[in-house]
Amino acid sequence: MKETCKSIYRICRDHANLNQDEAAEKLDVHTHTLSNYELGKNVPPDEVILRMAKIYGTPWLPLLHLKENTLIGREIFPNIEVTNLPEAFLKFQAEISDIHPLESEMRKVILDNRIDEHEIETSETFIKEVMEGIMSGWSLIFSAIEKRPLLEQRSQVFTLGR
Structure with missing residues (x-):
């Protein structure tokens, strides 16, 4: 997993002003599981990504997730970036x-x-x-x-x- 991918989930959680325990509860996952996603130890399943996007208020997260974690995503979305x-x-x-x-x-x-x-x-x-x-x-x-x-x-x- 790319270095930038290790932090996109954390960045989105921070954007929602949620700590890890609060986010894990809302996402219906264990805090340790969420930590592993944020550290890049595990890739979250699609259902969790969609819940993150909704709960965190970051609808662009699924595309960033695809871009960072799949060859198809990198090919389809090579230049999508959130800028000023x-x-x-x-x-x-x-x-x-x-x-x-x-x-x-x-x-x-x-x-x-x-x-x-x-x-x-x-x-x-x-x-x-x-x-x-x-x-x-x-x-x-x-x-x-x-x-x-x-x-x-x-x-x-x-x-x-x-």
Whole structure:
């Protein structure tokens, strides 16, 4: 497990102003078990991660957990980071502005509902820029959520699917 992973659970618990005993009780795990998660001795199961996110008011924790603990997470979410809000916003704007010049070319590519051999480079460039925009969008979302008051965070319904 990476060094940074050893502390993401602790950082989130601290964010919620809970000591280990309080958090363990709310999470329905033993204090020793929680300590092992925070020290990186064990990886928490998905159910515990989802409870942590809800109880700690840190909806971005599951993605950080996936990014730090799974190859798939590292591949899908390589550049998601929680940063200061102005920096996250400016990065998002910059990434989105990189997409705009490509829109006209991409419209021509997708008009016939397929991507031909000579259109692959255009589509790959467009997809790369859209992915960068999506990653910076996630960073902006998580940075904004982190800056809200704790009670508002806890009432937020946050899902990645459906």
